[in-house]
Amino acid sequence: MTAQIVPVKVVQVLGTLDRGGVETIALRQCRDIPPEHVRQVFVTLGTHEGMLAPEFRAAGAEVVRCPVRPKWTFPMRLWHLLRRIRPDVVESHVSLTSGLVLAVASAARVKVRIARLRSEGDGRGDAPLRRLQRRLLRELMCNSATSVLGVTRAALTFAGPPPHDYRYQVVPNQVDVERFASARRAVRDRCAGPVMTHIGRASPEKNRGFLLGVHTEARRLRPDVRLTVVGPGGIEDLAAVAPRVASDPSVRLLGPTDRVEEVLAATDVLLLPSHREGLPNVVLEALAAGVPVLAADLPGLRELSEQVHGLYLLSLRAGAAAWANTALTLAGTPESERDRISEGIRRSPFALSADDRWWRTVWTAHR
Structure with missing residues (x-):
């Protein structure tokens, strides 16, 4: 008698589900990965879900809002949400703010906590207060992430990787x-x-x-x-x-x-x-x-x-x-x-393979 597969529960954290590179990749993965293996929940932090939210739901995902504002209640609201969902994995795509997201995920006892860095900066200037904020978020990321993945070396550098830390890796985007x-x-x-x-x-x-x-x-x-x-x-x-x-x-x-x-x-x-x-x-x-x-x-x-x-x-x-x-x-x-x-x-590492099953090692390694 074949044992029943218990799907991995993955929470992905994004700003909104509007049309863009990160969202397009996430939607493709949502459609391609068998739901009997992975149950995906997309948590949006912006003021609205985004125009692609219906397409994510049609692909079998759940979409939940947890707005950043008001900021002072955000960590507790996110903690309660994660304790309710009880995911196996949290993957965050919100630049250095992923440090805060993953710190909350760690407090909520999520086993796998992944930060995805997609850009070489945040475009928010370099005032002293902003530098301090980045430093704190990098510290949170370093202390709470199980993996920090940048699409390029420059994107990974923005995360401030400690020397020889195996958790910090370059994982590029891929295209069909x-x-x-x-x-x-x-x-x-x-x-x-x-x-x-x-x-x-x-x-x-x-x-x-x-x-x-x-x-x-x-x-x-x-x-x-x-x-x-x-x-x-x-x-x-x-x-x-x-x-x-x-x-x-x-x-x-x-x-x-x-x-x-x-x-x-x-x-x-x-x-x-x-x-x-x-x-x-x-x-x-x-x-x-x-x-x-x-x-x-x-x-x-x-x-x-x-x-x-x-x-x-x-x-x-x-x-x-x-x-x-x-x-x-x-x-x-x-x-x-x-x-x-x-x-x-x-012929490059950027070509998407029909046999690519990267999510098995990234999302199910703890099993």
Whole structure:
């Protein structure tokens, strides 16, 4: 008689379940991991659940809110929630605040406590009080986490790892190469003018306003060039730079989408002028689709550029004209080189394997 499998109960802590790289990865995992093996609960700390909450529930997950505010009651409210759920694992995705989350999880007697670091910073300045807060959160993380996983060395460095601490490791994001490569083969059309694309939410660190300067300079060289901007959060950041951007026929503003592969299939070059990043999933997706990427010269992206083909870095200080000239050059990348870019991702540690069962060792190691 076969013994019944008791599913591992995993609580994942995020800000909100809005569309973004972390949330997209979490939703994919939620759909792919058999519910009879893992029961997933997503705890959101923001002011709302997020637009993807219904999709997480449809995938079999539970979604629970535990807002950070009011801050002084947050640790006790989270403790009561964890004692009610009684998870085997808590995995936190909220930067250094994961130190506080995992300290509460430790107090609630959760066995496996994982911090996931996705970015090389938090973009919150460097005032003395902020430095003290970061120091305290790093101490909490060090004292309470059973694993601290960064998507890049730069992201892991932000966690302040002690020397030779085996708990601190680099675990990169992965991408379904076939999904993006097959979409490019199916719908690629190079008869029209070059298409520059940006995919990312409307937030200050994404620096989307810079794209409009690049587009203006690119049109001086190629009047038929087009700019596509995809992502949630509205267009206020773009309209602040170019008030008539919504009526510009050479600019497409698509908003959020869950069909990124179709956008990339019609893209010649991806632009990423961010002020801060970790290991952006959209870069891996673009490279899997054979789309060259022009990105800001940031530590995490520098690491990635040493391991893949097709990622080119340029300082933002080089200016919009230099970005436009480089972007148009990359837009002319021949198909043979695009195939090489895609194949490079397929053969890299960033390719998602259908047989990947990493969660068995990460989430069930205590059993």
